[in-house]
Amino acid sequence: QMFSERFGRGTRTVDLELEAQIDVLRETKLKYEHILRLAQSLTANFYNMVQTQQALGDTFADLSQKSPELQDEFGYNAETQRLLCKNGETLLGAINFFVSSINTLVNKTMEDTLMTIKLYENARLEFDAYRTDLEELSTGPRDAATMMRIEIAQQEYQIHKDKYERLRSDVTIKLKFLEENKVKVMHKQLLLFHNAISAYFAGNQQQLEQTLRQFSVKLKPPGSDKPSWLEEQ
Amino acid sequence: QMFSERFGRGTRTVDLELEAQIDVLRETKLKYEHILRLAQSLTANFYNMVQTQQALGDTFADLSQKSPELQDEFGYNAETQRLLCKNGETLLGAINFFVSSINTLVNKTMEDTLMTIKLYENARLEFDAYRTDLEELSTGPRDAATMMRIEIAQQEYQIHKDKYERLRSDVTIKLKFLEENKVKVMHKQLLLFHNAISAYFAGNQQQLEQTLRQFSVKLKPPGSDKPSWLEEQ
Numbered sequence: 001q002m003f004s005e006r007f008g009r010g011t012r013t014v015d016l017e018l019e020a021q022i023d024v025l026r027e028t029k030l031k032y033e034h035i036l037r038l039a040q041s042l043t044a045n046f047y048n049m050v051q052t053q054q055a056l057g058d059t060f061a062d063l064s065q066k067s068p069e070l071q072d073e074f075g076y077n078a079e080t081q082r083l084l085c086k087n088g089e090t091l092l093g094a095i096n097f098f099v100s101s102i103n104t105l106v107n108k109t110m111e112d113t114l115m116t117i118k119l120y121e122n123a124r125l126e127f128d129a130y131r132t133d134l135e136e137l138s139t140g141p142r143d144a145a146t147m148m149r150i151e152i153a154q155q156e157y158q159i160h161k162d163k164y165e166r167l168r169s170d171v172t173i174k175l176k177f178l179e180e181n182k183v184k185v186m187h188k189q190l191l192l193f194h195n196a197i198s199a200y201f202a203g204n205q206q207q208l209e210q211t212l213r214q215f216s217v218k219l220k221p222p223g224s225d226k227p228s229w230l231e232e233q
Numbered sequence: 234q235m236f237s238e239r240f241g242r243g244t245r246t247v248d249l250e251l252e253a254q255i256d257v258l259r260e261t262k263l264k265y266e267h268i269l270r271l272a273q274s275l276t277a278n279f280y281n282m283v284q285t286q287q288a289l290g291d292t293f294a295d296l297s298q299k300s301p302e303l304q305d306e307f308g309y310n311a312e313t314q315r316l317l318c319k320n321g322e323t324l325l326g327a328i329n330f331f332v333s334s335i336n337t338l339v340n341k342t343m344e345d346t347l348m349t350i351k352l353y354e355n356a357r358l359e360f361d362a363y364r365t366d367l368e369e370l371s372t373g374p375r376d377a378a379t380m381m382r383i384e385i386a387q388q389e390y391q392i393h394k395d396k397y398e399r400l401r402s403d404v405t406i407k408l409k410f411l412e413e414n415k416v417k418v419m420h421k422q423l424l425l426f427h428n429a430i431s432a433y434f435a436g437n438q439q440q441l442e443q444t445l446r447q448f449s450v451k452l453k454p455p456g457s458d459k460p461s462w463l464e465e466q
Contacts, residue, residue: 031296038289045282052274059267066264069416073423080427084434183302190306194313201317203435 013128015168021175022117025110028182032106039099039193046095050088057081087200090208094196097215101189109181113174120167127164130157188215246361248401254408255350258343261415265339272332272426279328283321290314320433323441327429330448334422342414346407353400360397363390421448 057078064074134153140146192215199208290311297307367386373379425448432441 031292031299035289035292035296038285038292041285042282042289045278045285049275049278049282052271052278056268056271056275059264059271063264063268070419070423073420073427077423077427080431080434084430087434186303187306190303190310194306194310197317198313198436201313201320201434201436203431 091200120171123164123167127160130160324433353404356397356400360393
């Protein structure tokens with residue numbers, strides 16, 4: 001059937017609305033994969049920075065003790081670097097949670113729907129092949145043998161039509177749930193990301209810790225808030 | 234002379250106070266080299282982070298336009314990342330200035346004094362060798378030829394004694410100036426480093442820019458503040 005379509009023979013069953021939705025999903029997945037890679041880079045950059053700040057804090061503290069003439073200058077730098085380290089580790093927790101959630105959304109939830117789409121697309125190819133067969137037989141001469149073949153072709157046609165329609169329905173439902181969950185998960189994660197980063201880069205340790213308590217699944221008492229089915233996976 | 238000292242022959246002219254100061258300088262240089270490496274790491278980590286924030290800002294802005302259902306969430310994240318980028322570049326300017334000043338202090342100023350110390354140490358070795366020669370000749374029999382050799386040895390002794398003392402004086406003066414400059418430069422740089430980092434990580438853009446204006450040689454009107462001789466190099 002794929003060849004027939006390529007060479008202009010046979011026709012293609014098209015669900016324009018569904019195919020547009022599938023295209024959007026594939027595009028969204030690419031974009032979210034890009035965010036995921038950037039967020040992973042940020043985690044790595046940030047982790048390295050916190051390690052360097054830790055080492056700087058230790059070195060400044062050591063020099064503060066051993067340099068009477070610059071004790072204060074090394075001292076307050078040591079203190080600042082150590083505070084930044086502490087807050088940095090908290091922010092790393094937030095970014096890691098963001099990365100992990102986007103990773104689940106992209107590589108589990110979206111991937112699962114794309115697998116169903118693959119099955120649907122194969123079923124569509126098969127269905128169109130059997131449909132073309134039946135159409136060709138129906139336009140030919142009608143002797144007893146042909147009638148028999150038409151009968152069988154009709155059955156095959158029906159089986160593959162059902163399969164195609166069942167999978168089309170599966171895809172439609174999965175796309176609907178995925179869209180809902182995407183918005184829910186991204187709304188939450190983008191808010192967490194923003195609030196944690198804003199609090200950290202405003203030097204607001206309390207607000208940063210509060211943001212983590214507010215968003216982190218681990219710190220939330222079980223059942224206090226209905227989690228999305230995505231998070232349950 | 235070096236061999237004589239190793240094998241217990243000959244004596245060593247020792248200036249305990251000066252040698253202690255030289256040991257302290259070598260130790261300080263090692264420690265400041267460590268700070269320099271860490272500050273360079275911080276620059277690299279931070280530079281990478283700012284690049285990632287720039288890319289994240291662009292991606293969030295793009296997704297804000299293309300995701301009506303998550304327009305706000307992507308929008309405020311885009312704005313935050315872009316603001317962080319801008320402040321990040323300002324902070325990078327401050328850290329680069331810190332790195333460049335510590336680099337000059339360690340690899341030019343301290344290195345220059347250490348070169349003089351090397352010359353001084355060589356002059357000390359030579360002086361002790363001529364001193365030992367003279368002492369050995371003086372304890373031997375005194376015929377006309379020996380008196381002649383003692384005369385020459387006395388001259389050599391005096392020449393190398395003068396050279397040794399001149400270099401010892403050079404080292405003493407350089408160490409004094411270096412100590413003054415080290416304190417001056419480090420006081421300024423540690424204050425800049427602290428104030429810039431504090432302002433940045435408190436999200437205080439105005440204070441960050443003010444700190445740069447306050448400390449940066451480039452932005453300072455010429456002659457408004459007497460620069461240390463270190464900065465003039």
